[in-house]
Amino acid sequence: MPELPEVETVKEALKKDLLNKKIIDINIYYEKIIDYPSIDEFKKEIKNQTINNITRRGKWLMFELDNHYLLSHLRMEGKYFFRNVNDEVNKHEHISFILDNNQELRYHDTRKFGRMYLIKKEQIETYELLNELGLEPWDNNLTITYMKEKYKKKTLPIKTALLDQSIIVGIGNIYADEILFLSKINPLKKANKLTNKELQSIIDNTKKVLEKAIALGGTTIRSYTSREGVHGRFQNELKVHSKEKCPNCNNDIKKIKVNGRGTYYCPKCQKKR
DNA sequence: AGTGCGACCCGAACGC
DNA sequence: TGCGTTCGGGTCGCAC
Numbered sequence A: 001m002p003e004l005p006e007v008e009t010v011k012e013a014l015k016k017d018l019l020n021k022k023i024i025d026i027n028i029y030y031e032k033i034i035d036y037p038s039i040d041e042f043k044k045e046i047k048n049q050t051i052n053n054i055t056r057r058g059k060w061l062m063f064e065l066d067n068h069y070l071l072s073h074l075r076m077e078g079k080y081f082f083r084n085v086n087d088e089v090n091k092h093e094h095i096s097f098i099l100d101n102n103q104e105l106r107y108h109d110t111r112k113f114g115r116m117y118l119i120k121k122e123q124i125e126t127y128e129l130l131n132e133l134g135l136e137p138w139d140n141n142l143t144i145t146y147m148k149e150k151y152k153k154k155t156l157p158i159k160t161a162l163l164d165q166s167i168i169v170g171i172g173n174i175y176a177d178e179i180l181f182l183s184k185i186n187p188l189k190k191a192n193k194l195t196n197k198e199l200q201s202i203i204d205n206t207k208k209v210l211e212k213a214i215a216l217g218g219t220t221i222r223s224y225t226s227r228e229g230v231h232g233r234f235q236n237e238l239k240v241h242s243k244e245k246c247p248n249c250n251n252d253i254k255k256i257k258v259n260g261r262g263t264y265y266c267p268k269c270q271k272k273r
Numbered sequence B: 001a002g003t004g005c006g007a008c009c010c011g012a013a014c015g016c
Numbered sequence C: 001t002g003c004g005t006t007c008g009g010g011t012c013g014c015a016c
Helices: A004-018 A037-047 A121-126 A144-151 A158-162 A175-184 A196-215
Strands: A021-028 A035-036 A055-058 A062-063 A066-072 A078-084 A091-101 A101-109 A115-120 A254-258 A263-267
Touching: A004 A055, A004 A078, A004 A158, A004 A196, A021 A037, A021 A175, A037 A066, A062 A144, A066 A121, A078 A091, A078 A121, A091 A144, A101 A175, A175 A196, A175 A263
Parallel strands: A035 A115
Antiparallel strands: A021 A091, A055 A062, A062 A066, A066 A115, A078 A101, A091 A101, A254 A263
């Protein structure tokens, strides 16, 4: 999916048009997007609720309704578009929220990986999907001590550990490469072998990379745009992901697979030890 | 308990 | 132009 900066960008864009709009009806064209509750309950419950606020937790979008939270995870390619009622439904538009202003909020997802949940407000505090999430990158509890504790039994590559949403939320495949490049850490180094200095560097660079990406509206690679017509500008800032030459030493960037994910790094600047 | 890998989907990019 | 293959900004479930 879009990573944290993209979700943040989408959230802010949606807030401009969606706050205080009421969902008067819903059309569901591909049912698997709705993971909980049943389709019938989802349809029945969401009707006539107003969108009071939109927030983000990790890569989750949270629409605060009257009685529920609508949780939406965009996974790889989920997007939201506004359309007029009666506009033709695109083949990749799977859910349509009909609003009280003659507009529809359409959920578009080419690969159909995204998921939605409608959770009662009184249950949101204990909802496991959210409770299993780790710290936001800017949480004051994100310290070397915290990282050491979480990584102490992890023998997997640091690149893989950075993608673990139960430790730090919001980092995806691209920003993980960028964070490791700035921290001068080899993506294959085992998470439990990192020094205090390296852990601090990861913490600092995580904030730095994500903050800058948010400021620039995220990254656009291939098909992803945060909203129709909104293209992130962070792709101009990428140092290593999808690059061929290292901006520090001009060495060739190496592309490998780590846990099945395309991973870019500079063998010279990011030595294993 | 921690790790590795296939599955879920589809279209774009690539190789021939 | 056409056809087959590979790949991907994410996460879950299963086997070991």
